[in-house]
Amino acid sequence: MSIFAIVMRVLDALPAGSKAFLVRYTVATVSLAVLDVVALGLLAVVLPGMISGQPTHLPLVGSVSTMDQYLVIIAIIALVIVLKSALNVLVVRIGTSRFAAHEVAVGDKLLAAYLSTPWAERVRMNSADIVRSVDQGVNATVYGVLIPASSLVSEVVSSAAVIVVLLVAQPATAVTTLVYLGLIALLLSRVIAKRSVHHGRVNREYSFRASRLITEAVATLKEITLRGATSGVETAVHENRTIASRARASVSFLSVVPRFVLESALIIGFALVGGVGWMTGGLTGAISAIALFAVAGFRIVPSLTRFQAILNQMHSNAPFAELVIEEIHKSETRKLETPTADTAELPPRAERTISFDDVSFAYLPGGEPALRDVSLEIPAGSHIALVGASGAGKSTAVDMVLGLLRPTSGEITIGGRPLGSVLNAWRSSIGYVPQEVALFDATIAQNVALNWGADGIDEQRVLRALDRAQLRPLVEAREDGIEGRIGERGMALSGGQRQRLGIARALYNDPSVLVMDEATSALDTSTEAAITEAIQEIGNEVTVITVAHRLATIRDADIVFFFKAGRLEAHGAFDEVVSAVPDFAVQAALAGLAPRSEQE
Numbered sequence: 001m002s003i004f005a006i007v008m009r010v011l012d013a014l015p016a017g018s019k020a021f022l023v024r025y026t027v028a029t030v031s032l033a034v035l036d037v038v039a040l041g042l043l044a045v046v047l048p049g050m051i052s053g054q055p056t057h058l059p060l061v062g063s064v065s066t067m068d069q070y071l072v073i074i075a076i077i078a079l080v081i082v083l084k085s086a087l088n089v090l091v092v093r094i095g096t097s098r099f100a101a102h103e104v105a106v107g108d109k110l111l112a113a114y115l116s117t118p119w120a121e122r123v124r125m126n127s128a129d130i131v132r133s134v135d136q137g138v139n140a141t142v143y144g145v146l147i148p149a150s151s152l153v154s155e156v157v158s159s160a161a162v163i164v165v166l167l168v169a170q171p172a173t174a175v176t177t178l179v180y181l182g183l184i185a186l187l188l189s190r191v192i193a194k195r196s197v198h199h200g201r202v203n204r205e206y207s208f209r210a211s212r213l214i215t216e217a218v219a220t221l222k223e224i225t226l227r228g229a230t231s232g233v234e235t236a237v238h239e240n241r242t243i244a245s246r247a248r249a250s251v252s253f254l255s256v257v258p259r260f261v262l263e264s265a266l267i268i269g270f271a272l273v274g275g276v277g278w279m280t281g282g283l284t285g286a287i288s289a290i291a292l293f294a295v296a297g298f299r300i301v302p303s304l305t306r307f308q309a310i311l312n313q314m315h316s317n318a319p320f321a322e323l324v325i326e327e328i329h330k331s332e333t334r335k336l337e338t339p340t341a342d343t344a345e346l347p348p349r350a351e352r353t354i355s356f357d358d359v360s361f362a363y364l365p366g367g368e369p370a371l372r373d374v375s376l377e378i379p380a381g382s383h384i385a386l387v388g389a390s391g392a393g394k395s396t397a398v399d400m401v402l403g404l405l406r407p408t409s410g411e412i413t414i415g416g417r418p419l420g421s422v423l424n425a426w427r428s429s430i431g432y433v434p435q436e437v438a439l440f441d442a443t444i445a446q447n448v449a450l451n452w453g454a455d456g457i458d459e460q461r462v463l464r465a466l467d468r469a470q471l472r473p474l475v476e477a478r479e480d481g482i483e484g485r486i487g488e489r490g491m492a493l494s495g496g497q498r499q500r501l502g503i504a505r506a507l508y509n510d511p512s513v514l515v516m517d518e519a520t521s522a523l524d525t526s527t528e529a530a531i532t533e534a535i536q537e538i539g540n541e542v543t544v545i546t547v548a549h550r551l552a553t554i555r556d557a558d559i560v561f562f563f564k565a566g567r568l569e570a571h572g573a574f575d576e577v578v579s580a581v582p583d584f585a586v587q588a589a590l591a592g593l594a595p596r597s598e599q600e
């Protein structure tokens, strides 16, 4: 994608009115730059006359000769320069705060894009990459591409003003100088732009890799420390960071190269122009040619240098902008593709039977299905269990009930209504307890209410949920009660306490469906039994879906669904599945769970 196309796409991602602002901002900075050139030019014209006492002819004003007239002109010029500087400060102040708002807006859009990614795609994303693009990626897009694009325009306009003046004053020398230096600048930008984009990509890739590694290492720090493998992590991070910082060094090197090349070109230009002048007009010819070339060259080179530096900055940040744009674009395309009819109301609680009708699902298009032709019914208010060997498809089935994964074929209905049509209401009626409860560094109340702010937390609900999750006595015994903080990822709690906090979180909203995916695996049997009892007591309006390897947990389920390699092999009461599936009978026997008929 060309740098121009990237800038246009970034502008499209900004809120309404931003393009108009950018145009106004650019016009303002350009006008101030032109005002500056005019004021300084005027000073240069007036000063020699003033010092020598000679009259000076000024366009529009006429002849200036007396000291008083000169002083008035100088005073006006000084006033214009001061005013221009004050306006510059104002424009920069307005610009920087607006650009900061742009950065936030692009970041918000990108985060929303990531958060709205369909589940099947999201599981393939890396969370460290997401953090990095929302933060560093957006910063690079706004400050490395968008703002330089605006300065590029003012640079072009002010350089054009200088060139026009030169063309009027010394047309032949100006054209020669411009063609000569312009060709060198073009060559430079062709060589440098490609390399800048390349190094920008390498920087993006490897700095992302390094932060990914650090995030992963922190998450597995205990195992790494035990294995004495910290130096391996350090080396891997070091290698990635070395490649990234070398790439950044190359970008910074490339940004200074044009200055030196153009300065050398200027000197070589003197020799060339002087040589031609010598051959055509001898020493006088050579001196006057060099003088003219110097006048034009010294004015054009700084402009070209700044121009190249800005372009280099834009090119090296372009890979970040490309990534940001691509993600925002993907999410917008998805929004257009997603049917909007997902806001229909749910039937009453007692009628929310969940039905799978010939449902199949594959994580990758054309890939091996994780679920095959599954038809099942979960009556509203029932307590059901999904069982089967590891990888049989239980969690996949759960994610489909949660509305996170859509069937590749077949249909899921809730009380006869397609799940897609009631998706929003359905999701908010579910309490979900995952295998690994993700807690955040905030208070217990905030973690239970899943609320990052302090407002809107219903304390009574928090306490009731903690009560049902068998956690209330423990929380009340802590110094700050539900206002106590739990440390990063809930490190200040035991594994079982974390799970119970997850259960309390799921119960906080009085769900009509409670989904527990291996949610009690870290609990001792008596706590688990107490939780099961508390959940039974909530009443038969709540459908409970449990995934558990520990069969004692699901012994009393109304229906047990047994999965094998993505297929629903059998279902019925626990004992019925034991009789129907020899594999399951073996597992039940190993767990010491003989069929009830044999126990009697």
Ligand SMILES: Nc1ncnc2c1ncn2[C@@H]1O[C@H](COP(=O)(O)OP(=O)(O)OP(=O)(O)O)[C@@H](O)[C@H]1O
Pocket: 123, 124, 363, 364, 370, 388, 389, 390, 391, 392, 393, 394, 395, 396, 397
């Ligand atoms: N994100 C994914 N991308 C591709 N394949 C996946 C993904 N998640 C799961 N699978 C595959 O789908 C199949 C079913 O996995 P699933 O997690 O549903 O099994 P499970 O019965 O819940 O297993 P476990 O008891 O070990 O949690 C497995 O073969 C698994 O490898």
